[in-house]
Amino acid sequence: MLYRKYGKTGIEVSAIGFGGMRFEEQNDIDYCASLTKAAYDAGINYFDTAPGYEKSEELFGEAFKQMKKTRTQRPFYVSTKTHEAEPCKIRENLETSLERMGLDYIDFYHVWWVLSLDEYYDRKAKGALKEFEKLKDEGLIKHICISTHMTGTDIGQALNDYPFDGILLGYSVTNFAYRDVGLDAAAKLGLGVAVMNPLGGGIIPKNPKLFDFVKTQPEETVVEAALRFLINDTRITISLVGFSTLQHLDEAVSAVDGFKQISADSIGKIRSTLHESFNQLCTACGYCEGKCPQGIPVLKMMDTYDQLSLTGKQIELINRLRWHWGIDLEDDYTQKCTECGACEAACTQKLPICERLKLVHAEVEKFLKAEK
C-alpha cells in the first residue's frame, strides 16, 4: 500500500480509501463489517462515510469494534459529514455519528454537500464553521474539511475564504476538466484532497473497451488504469473506492501495489482524449433524485443518455431505457418537464439535463416510428 500525507496535517493515509457510500449488502452487517476489516488488513486506513449513506455509519461501526483493538499499532482514520448549518443541529449530527460508529472523535469532519458558493456563505453566516471550531476545541473532531460539488473556480474561492484542512470532491477520468482549478487551489494551499467517484459512478468498469485508452501498462485492467491515473496525480491524497466484494477490494489494492509513475506524455494523451470526449457524463451520484416536481427519473434518463453518447448506438439507449430501467418508451418526459431547473441546480456535474431529456426523447421517437 502507498501512503501519502494528508496535506498540512501530516497524517499518513492510504492512497485509496474505503468509500462507504454504496454498500450493496446493507442488511448483511457481518459481511459488510468483514469487508471493511479486510480493507483495513490490506493496508487501507481511511474510511469515509456520512449520515445520509443509508446504514453506512452503523456498518463501519461494527467493523471498528474489531479494528479499535489494533488502532494504536495500525492507526485508521474516519471521515464523516454534516449537511446542517445550525450549530445545535451540527452538534446533534456529530453525536449521532459518534454513537453509531462507537467512536470518541471523528478525524476528518466535513461541511457536507456544498453545491454553491451562496450555500457555503449561508452556512458560514449561520455559524456552521464556528461550531466546527468549538467541536475541534472539545476534541470531538480533529480536522475541519469541506465536501463539495461546486465548480473548480468556486471551490478555489471557498478554500481561500476559510483555512480548511482538507477537501472531498468528485473527480475521475470522466470529469477531471470540470474540477481541475479546484484541485490546483487545494494543492497550492496544502490541503489534503480526497476524491470520490474515481470510477465515474461505475461507467468505467461497465465500459472497459471505451476506456481502454486509459491503460498505460499492458496487463492492467481498465479499473486499475483509472485508479492509477488518479494515484499518479500528486494533488490527490486519497481516491475513495466503494467495495461490494473482496474482488473489488483486491483489484483496487492491486492498482496501488502495481502502480508505476505514468509519463507526462502518456498523461497528456489520456487527458486530451478524455477532455474531448468524456467530461460530461452522469456519475450516478444521485443528488438529483427526488428533486423533480414532475417525478421525472432524472438519474435514469441521464444514465440512458450516456449509453448513447458512449456507444453512439441508438439501440443501446433503447435497451437501457426499456430493459435496464423499465421505463415506458411511450412516456414523453419532455412534455412533463417544465424546465424549472431544479435538477440542473442539484446536478453535481452541471449537466444540461433539459436538453438531454429532449435528445433522449427524439431518439425514442425515431425508434418507435421505425418500429411501426
Ligand code: SF4
Ligand atoms: S427541469 Fe424538468 S426534469 Fe428537471 S426538475 Fe424541472 S421539471 Fe424535472
Ligand code: SF4
Ligand atoms: S444527473 Fe447529475 S446529479 Fe443526477 S445522478 Fe447524474 S451527475 Fe448526479
